[in-house]
Amino acid sequence: MSLIDRIDPPLDQVPCRPADESRGEAIEQALIMQDWRRAEDLLGQQFQARPTLANAHLVLDRLGRIPDRKARATCRLMICRSFTVEPIVPLLRAGAALQGLSLTAAVGAFNAYVQELLDPASALYNFRPDAVILAVQSRDLVPDLWGRFLAVADVAGAIDQVLADMDARVAVFRAHSPAHLVLPTLEQPCWPQAGFLDGRSELGQVEAFGEINRGIRQLARRYPGVSVFDYDALVARHGRLTWHDERKWLAMRMPLAADSLAHLAAAYLRILVPLAGLTAKVLVVDLDETLWGGVVAEDGLAGIRLGADHPGAAHIALQQALLDLHHRGVLLAIASKNNEADALEALEHHPDMLLRPHHFSAWRINWNDKAQSLREIAAELNLGLDSLAFLDDNPAERALIRQALPDVHVLELPHDPLGYAAAVRSDAAFERLAVTEEDVARSRYYSDARHRTADAAAATTLDGFLRSLAMRAEIAAMTAVTLPRVAQLTQKTNQFNLTTRRYSDTELAGLTADPHWQAYTLRLQDSFGDNGLVGAALLRFTGDICEVDTFLLSCRVIGRTAETALLAYVAGVATAAGTRWLQGWFCPTLKNAPAREFYRSHGFQPVETRVSDTLWRFDLSNGTIRFPEWITCPGKERDS
Amino acid sequence: MSETTFDRVRTVVAACFQMPESAVSLETSPLTVVAWDSMGHMTLVLALEQEFGNYIEPEDMERLLSVQDIVALLER
Numbered sequence: 001m002s003l004i005d006r007i008d009p010p011l012d013q014v015p016c017r018p019a020d021e022s023r024g025e026a027i028e029q030a031l032i033m034q035d036w037r038r039a040e041d042l043l044g045q046q047f048q049a050r051p052t053l054a055n056a057h058l059v060l061d062r063l064g065r066i067p068d069r070k071a072r073a074t075c076r077l078m079i080c081r082s083f084t085v086e087p088i089v090p091l092l093r094a095g096a097a098l099q100g101l102s103l104t105a106a107v108g109a110f111n112a113y114v115q116e117l118l119d120p121a122s123a124l125y126n127f128r129p130d131a132v133i134l135a136v137q138s139r140d141l142v143p144d145l146w147g148r149f150l151a152v153a154d155v156a157g158a159i160d161q162v163l164a165d166m167d168a169r170v171a172v173f174r175a176h177s178p179a180h181l182v183l184p185t186l187e188q189p190c191w192p193q194a195g196f197l198d199g200r201s202e203l204g205q206v207e208a209f210g211e212i213n214r215g216i217r218q219l220a221r222r223y224p225g226v227s228v229f230d231y232d233a234l235v236a237r238h239g240r241l242t243w244h245d246e247r248k249w250l251a252m253r254m255p256l257a258a259d260s261l262a263h264l265a266a267a268y269l270r271i272l273v274p275l276a277g278l279t280a281k282v283l284v285v286d287l288d289e290t291l292w293g294g295v296v297a298e299d300g301l302a303g304i305r306l307g308a309d310h311p312g313a314a315h316i317a318l319q320q321a322l323l324d325l326h327h328r329g330v331l332l333a334i335a336s337k338n339n340e341a342d343a344l345e346a347l348e349h350h351p352d353m354l355l356r357p358h359h360f361s362a363w364r365i366n367w368n369d370k371a372q373s374l375r376e377i378a379a380e381l382n383l384g385l386d387s388l389a390f391l392d393d394n395p396a397e398r399a400l401i402r403q404a405l406p407d408v409h410v411l412e413l414p415h416d417p418l419g420y421a422a423a424v425r426s427d428a429a430f431e432r433l434a435v436t437e438e439d440v441a442r443s444r445y446y447s448d449a450r451h452r453t454a455d456a457a458a459a460t461t462l463d464g465f466l467r468s469l470a471m472r473a474e475i476a477a478m479t480a481v482t483l484p485r486v487a488q489l490t491q492k493t494n495q496f497n498l499t500t501r502r503y504s505d506t507e508l509a510g511l512t513a514d515p516h517w518q519a520y521t522l523r524l525q526d527s528f529g530d531n532g533l534v535g536a537a538l539l540r541f542t543g544d545i546c547e548v549d550t551f552l553l554s555c556r557v558i559g560r561t562a563e564t565a566l567l568a569y570v571a572g573v574a575t576a577a578g579t580r581w582l583q584g585w586f587c588p589t590l591k592n593a594p595a596r597e598f599y600r601s602h603g604f605q606p607v608e609t610r611v612s613d614t615l616w617r618f619d620l621s622n623g624t625i626r627f628p629e630w631i632t633c634p635g636k637e638r639d640s
Numbered sequence: 641m642s643e644t645t646f647d648r649v650r651t652v653v654a655a656c657f658q659m660p661e662s663a664v665s666l667e668t669s670p671l672t673v674v675a676w677d678s679m680g681h682m683t684l685v686l687a688l689e690q691e692f693g694n695y696i697e698p699e700d701m702e703r704l705l706s707v708q709d710i711v712a713l714l715e716r
Contacts, residue, residue, distance in 0.1 A: 021643070053687035057655035087683045251698030252682055258689035492678070591677075 027062060036066045041402055044098045048412055051262035053087065056094035063097050071102030072386065073276035078106050078129040078179075080113035082140035084254040091265035092272075099269070099428065101276050109594065110253075111140065112559035117169040118462040120176045131180045131275055132173070133229070133268060137255060138186040142212070143528060149193045149205045159208060163215040165465075167222075174223050180275055180433075182268075183220055184231035185213040190240045227271065227433055234267050253556075266426075273428035280389035280409050280429040282361070283325060284377055287336040287343055289393040291315060291355065293417065296346045297339055307352045314417035319354040321421040325430050326359055331381065334363035335373040335390070370397055371404035389429055393417070466560060467630040469526040473562065475569045475633060478519035478536070483508055486521060486536045489552055494591040496553040496563065498584060498598065503538075503550075516541050517549075518573070522566045524557050531557055535566045539573070546574035548584030551598075558594055561628040567602060568627040575620050583607070583617040646711050652691050653707060656684045669706040688714070 023046055030039035043059045063069060075096070079085055089105045096103040106127050108116050113134060116124040124132065138146040142162055145152060152158055166183070173181055192198035192205040199206070213232060220226045235243045238260065245257040256264065273279075288295045292315045293305030305312040326332055332355070336343055343365045347357050362380045364373035370392075378385050386407040392398055398410050409429050413420055424430065478486055483505060490503045503511070511517045522535030534557045538550035548570065553563050574582050586599060599616035600606075602625055608615040618625070627633065646666070653668060654661040657675040670676040676684070685696050685704070692714055696704075704710050 050690075052690040053683060054652045054655040054691055057658060061655075061658060084682070086679055087686050090683075247698050248682075251701070254682060254686075258686045261686065261690075494677070 024058075031062060031065060036069070037403065037406055039066065040098075041399075045412075047094055047098060051091060051095070051266070053090055053261070056090040059094040060090065060097060071097075072100035073278055074102040074104070075131055075272055075276050076104045076106075076127065076129045077131050077133065077272065078108060078124055078127050079133045079135050080108040080116050080124060081135035082111045082113060083135065083137055083249075084110075084252060085135045087254070087261055088265050088268075091262055092268060095265055095269045096272065099273050100278055101269075101273055103272070109559050110555050114169065114465050115462065115559045117173050118465060120172075125176055129177070129179045131182065131272060132177070133182045133271075134184060136184060137231075138189070138209070139255070140528075141186060145205070145208055145212075146189055147193075149208070155203050155208050159211050159215065162212060163219065166216065167219055170219060170223055170226060174226070178225070181223075181226045182229050182271055183216055183226060184229050185216055185233070187232045187235045187243075188240070229267065229271060231267075234263065238263050270426070270428040270431055271433070274431040274433050278429065279432065280330065281383055281387040282331040282333050282377070282381060283322065283389045283391060283424075283430070284333040284335045284374055285322065285390075286392040286394070286397070287334060287338060287346075287365070289417075290391060290420070291319060292346070292350075292353075296342050301342075301346050301350055304346060304350070306350060311417065312352065314420060316352065316354065317421040318417070318424065321424040323354055323359065325424065326355075328430065328432055330430050331361045332359055333377050333381070334360055334365060335370050335377065335392075336363070336365045337367055337370070338365050340365040371401060374401065374405055374408060389427075391420075391424070393420075463630070466628070469528075469560065469630070471560065471562065471631040472525040473565050473631050473633045474523040474525075475520055475566060476523075478508075478512065478521050482521050482533060483512075485533045486519060489533075489536050489554065490550060493552040493554060494589070495555045495593075496558050496595045496598075497589075497592050498551045498595050499549065499587050500589055500592065501550050511538070520566070520570065520573070522553070522562065522569075524562055535562060537566055537570050539570060541574075541577060541579060544579055545581045545583060546570075546577065546579045548582070551584060555594075561631065563598065564602065564625070564628050565631045565633060567598075568625040569633070571618070571620060571625040580619065580621050581617055582620055583615060585613050585615050587613045645715050646707075648691060649688070649707060649710050649714065652687050653684065653710075656680065656687050664707060666708040666711065667706060 023042055027039055027042045027046065030036075030042060039062065043062055047055050047059050077092075079088075086107055089107065092105055093103050106123075106129075108124060113136060116122040119125075142158070145155070145158055145162075149155075170181065170183070186209055188206060188209045194201065194204060198204035201207075203211070209232070213230075217228050220228045242257060243260050244255050248254040285291060288297075291306075293311050294303055296304050306315050307313065308316070322332060334343075344357060347353060347355065362377045364376055366373070374385070374388060374390065378388055384407070385405055386409075388405075388407075389409040389411060390398070390401050391411050391413070392401075393413060398412070401408055402410050411423055411427060413423050487503050487505045487508050490501065490508075494500065508519070512519050518539045518541070520537045520539070521533050522537075523533050524531045524535070531554070534554035536550065536552055537548060540547045540549050551563075551566070551570075553566070571582055583604075584599065586596065588596065599618075602618070603623055604616035604618045606614050607617045650661050650664045653659070653664050657673050657680065659673070670681065673680075681701070681704070685701050688694075688710065689696055694714060696713070700713055704713060
């Protein structure tokens with residue numbers, strides 16, 4: 001095994017099954033015995049060892065059984081996204097719960113993040129989030145720069161455009177919500193398309209992404225309450241070659257490999273946890289075998305292992321990490337079972353020591369119980385125990401503190417000291433987002449006057465966005481060729497489906513053989529490509545009435561007024577056929593909330609209810625349904 | 641005690657759909673579990689990949705219509 005594997009073994013090499021089982025039994029036992037502290041510790045270990053979806057659900061379920069378990073903080077999170085991200089949510093919630101954060105997470109409509117940001121009446125703003133994470137990837141935001149780079153005529157222009165668009169969206173968001181916004185950097189492609197030659201151009205692909213990401217960081221600094229999540233660095237850290245799952249991306253828009261999910265969730269939590277204020281103000285460290293190798297009382301100043309070579313180098317790396325925390329504003333303290341004189345002499349005089357006594361705000365170097373030492377340190381610094389974190393190489397000491405002082409954040413360390421520095425650097429408790437000053441700035445920024453002007457800007461930019469999609473709709477009568485796809489849509493579409501009536505190929509064929517029935521399909525293209533056949537309407541004509549038996553739209557194209565286009569077309573058909581009334585039922589299900597306001601928003605009136613279903617009706621002689629002006633439709637029938 | 645494939649699949653299915661393990665049998669399927677819709681199916685497949693370390697192809701995903709199908713696939 002390589003050195004890296006020893007420090008941080010990949011998930012599939014962790015000998016987890018026997019440990020998991022016995023730990024699982026121990027968890028159940030602890031719950032039965034009502035030893036809530038132990039149960040929670042074990043659940044934390046279980047999830048830390050294997051942060052899988054199954055363990056996430058286990059954690060959430062078992063923590064839910066602990067009575068009176070209060071969260072230390074809460075957070076309402078909205079994830080606006082361009083790809084499938086739902087599987088992350090249980091991992092986020094479990095990881096958050098274990099750190100004392102009660103997370104309510106909602107996921108925005110598929111690939112509707114632009115509309116949600118630009119429309120002040122969108123679900124995003126209605127949700128009143130505390131934090132918003134934008135989960136977008138290069139492939140969706142800049143498909144040409146990602147996959148067709150060599151064909152892009154004006155790379156600099158494309159970079160400017162994506163940054164300008166993002167700025168406009170952030171500006172609107174900032175004016176309408178006090179929530180913290182998290183923007184991602186865009187991930188580099190695995191291989192630059194020009195290969196080695198990419199580095200020889202003025203503005204090659206790698207540099208282009210670098211420029212975009214630099215622009216995103218600058219953008220975030222211009223607004224209060226906006227931070228950058230370095231997604232590109234996360235992907236690189238775990239390996240571009242294995243981060244994505246191309247086959248699942250093509251099949252179901254799920255771009256992440258199963259093993260990447262936990263890494264993404266942990267990375268998000270490194271922002272959400274400090275955002276919720278769950279940071280550690282003080283890190284209390286042990287000395288022997290932690291700050292240096294060896295035991296100073298036995299090995300003496302000259303004998304402890306600290307220096308540029310192995311094994312001292314691991315401890316130098318840890319000290320550097322602690323020094324970096326110190327510069328970030330985290331206080332350092334010492335709790336060590338030692339002779340104070342020996343310990344202070346080492347700290348003061350060892351030539352390779354990076355940390356000196358003046359870096360520490362308090363210490364208890366004696367032979368007392370460490371829990372007592374931590375209590376005294378907290379008291380001396382005038383802080384609660386929940387402001388403390390504890391770093392000790394000795395698992396027995398860690399377990400003792402977890403048991404005796406449950407409010408203290410005890411870092412889990414790997415067996416090998418070479419992993420200590422990373423354990424400190426990756427811990428969310430030491431991240432700082434500089435929220436406090438920004439809170440003030442944000443409330444100044446969020447003012448009525450700006451709100452009014454921003455509304456006008458929002459309308460333009462939302463329209464501008466819809467226009468920029470260059471949508472082209474082909475609406476036509478269903479044919480024998482398109483029938484199977486329509487049947488499939490009736491069976492699979494749940495969200496934008498007004499009546500959720502399921503039809504097989506044969507049933508559909510039977511219906512449309514009847515002259516009273518007509519079926520229409522919607523095919524949608526846009527600037528990103530051809531979405532295919534994504535909408536369908538089944539109509540039944542009886543006398544004066546055209547009833548919409550089925551009206552559905554694939555969730556891929558919700559939120560772009562394509563549904564209005566299809567409805568306008570249907571209204572045109574009905575009018576041309578001489579009918580007066582256009583009507584349709586809305587049958588609410590657990591999933592079709594996105595379609596609930598559809599008829600109302602187009603001027604239909606409710607005329608009948610049957611249990612929970614509502615019949616909506618539109619008088620074609622007395623109104624029009626306007627075809628959206630930003631969608632072109634060859635051969636469409638205009639409303640009357 | 642070594643667990644059978646079914647035992648391990650049962651644990652994952654029970655966890656993902658928040659059911660008691662005793663309620664999960666070989667016949668358990670999307671028809672008998674409300675939460676087992678298309679998103680639930682994808683999440684379940686990801687959870688199984690994490691648990692077993694096997695990659696499950698999208699073509700195979702479509703054919704997993706019950707716990708029995710899952711066990712059969714993983715034992716292949």
